[in-house]
Amino acid sequence: MQMVVIGLVASAIGIALGLIINWFPPVASTQAKKIDTLYDVLVIVSVPFFVLVVVVVLFSVLKFRMRPGEENIDGPPIHGNTRLEIVWTAIPALILVSLCTYAYITLTDIEEAPAKSAQPELKVDVTGQQFAWTYRYTGTNGKPFDTTELMLPKGRSVRFAIHAKDVIHDFWVPAFRVKLDAVPGITGHYRVTPTRLGSYPVVCAELCGLGHAYMRSTVSVVQPKQFDAWLAKRSQGGAAAAGAAAGGGGGGQAAAVDAKALFTNGNGRTPAACAACHTLAAAGATGTVGPDLGKALKGQSPAQIEQDIVDPNKVITKGFPASVMPPNYGQTLSPQELKALVKYLHDVSSK
Ligand code: HEC
Ligand SMILES: [Cu+2]
Known part of the structure; x- marks a missing residue:
């Protein structure tokens, strides 16, 4: 008792x-x-x-402990008690099955597609790569564009298609609760309906390399109107950048590459857009994994900047981690793109 x-x-x-x-x-x-x-x-x-x-x-430790003089006394021998054993097997089994059923019902419930009558679902492609997330939206003009900014409208169901380029990552917004591994070669899906305006952390929940702890960014949940305006604006930006890149392909002129768009959104082949990790006021970039380039590059020569980009581990900026900036921009950026990017960074940081 x-x-x-x-x-x-x-x-x-x-x-x-x-x-x-x-x-x-x-x-x-x-x-x-x-x-x-x-x-x-x-x-x-x-x-x-x-x-x-x-x-x-x-x-038991307290009440039935051995007292002085009891050293040689043994308790009564006990045999199995069938009724007790049935009860203590059946009750936990029943509880376990009930909890599993409830968890399964919750899972199907949260994964359910929105009703046909509801607003069409927003589809966002998420790509994890060491060590940043990039997102692909379908623009208002029907053309896809890439961005490092995750913007979602409040009250509308979003379906993420989750990819990885290099190793296993895990796409997680704790405020949404749901998370899923991003596995190279496999596309995973989950959906959420944001219900609260604001900015929330996006984290990688799978140890993915030296920069894993830095693989953080934010998601903004905004009013649908604001989202539509953002989408329309980014759709145009994407089209302009694509046009410029196509124009530059033939002439080979560095000036034809839109370096600012390249910095902000990448070129689709680079491991991650620079803006995912760097702050640069001139480009409206606010990443915090790497140094603020507007400040860090003051007084650096174009040659130094170029070396920073193609061989980032040669000189490590003080106070920042080594081996986090992708080491292969030398291969994934075309020579014109690299030249344009260096010129752009030199121009905006020497102002
Ligand atoms: C995954 C995060 C990440 C991405 C993406 C990234 N960087 Fe970095 N970058 C860093 C970190 C961390 C450092 C500081 C450590 C170092 O020097 O390698 C750095 C350093 C630099 C530096 C040296 C700054 C200084 O103080 O001299 C330059 C220049 C630079 N990055 C340019 C770029 C450009 C341009 C891009 C896009 C093509 C880019 N980075 C993409 C993380 C990143
Ligand atoms: Cu990761």
Whole structure:
């Protein structure tokens, strides 16, 4: 009786603590709410078992400990108790099956496609690469464009198609709760419906190399109107950049490459756009993995800047990690693109 009373009190305290402590990041999607409820139910069901085991162990240690003079006394021999064994197998099995069923129902629920009558789903391609995320949207003109900025409209279902270029990453927005591995050669999917305006962290949840801890950025959830305006603007930007690149292909003129667009969005072949990691006020870039290039490149010669880009580990900027900036821009940027980028960075940083 004593043990049962202590166990009940301890369980009640444990459950209360489990529910009072605020474990979760903000709830920013319809999925998040259901997952938090699932988590709360798991806390309510599992805390009593943990407490029960701990209480029985501590109680027994205290109450039935060996006292002086009892060294040679042995307890009564005990044989199996069939009824007890059936009960303690059946109850956990029942609980386990119920929890699995509930978890499975929640999973199908959060993965369900929006109703046909609802607004068409927004599709965003996500690509993980050491050590940044890039996103591909379909522009208002029907043409895809790449960006390092993840912008989502509030209240509309989004379906992510998740890819990886090099190693396994994992695309996770804790405020949305859902996450999925990004595996080279496989396209994974998940959907969320953002429900809360604001900026939330995007993290890589799979150890993917030396720069893993830096593979962080943010997602902005905005009003649908604001999103449409952003999409329209980026669609034009993408078209202009593509036009410029196509024009430059024949002439081979460095001036024909839109270096600013290249810096912001990459060329589709580079490992990651520079803006994913660098701040550069002139390009509106706000990455924080690498140095602020507007400041860091002051006084550097074009040759130095070029070396920084094609051989980033030769000179490591103080206070920043080595082996995080991709080492292969020398191959993934064309000579014209590299030249244009160096000229652009030299121009904007020497102002
Ligand atoms: C995955 C993150 C990442 C990406 C993408 C990235 N960089 Fe870097 N970059 C860094 C880090 C970290 C450093 C500092 C360590 C070092 O010097 O290698 C750096 C350093 C630099 C430097 C040297 C700055 C100085 O203080 O001298 C230059 C220049 C530079 N990057 C240009 C670029 C350009 C141009 C691009 C796009 C073509 C780019 N980076 C893409 C992370 C990145
Ligand atoms: Cu990663």
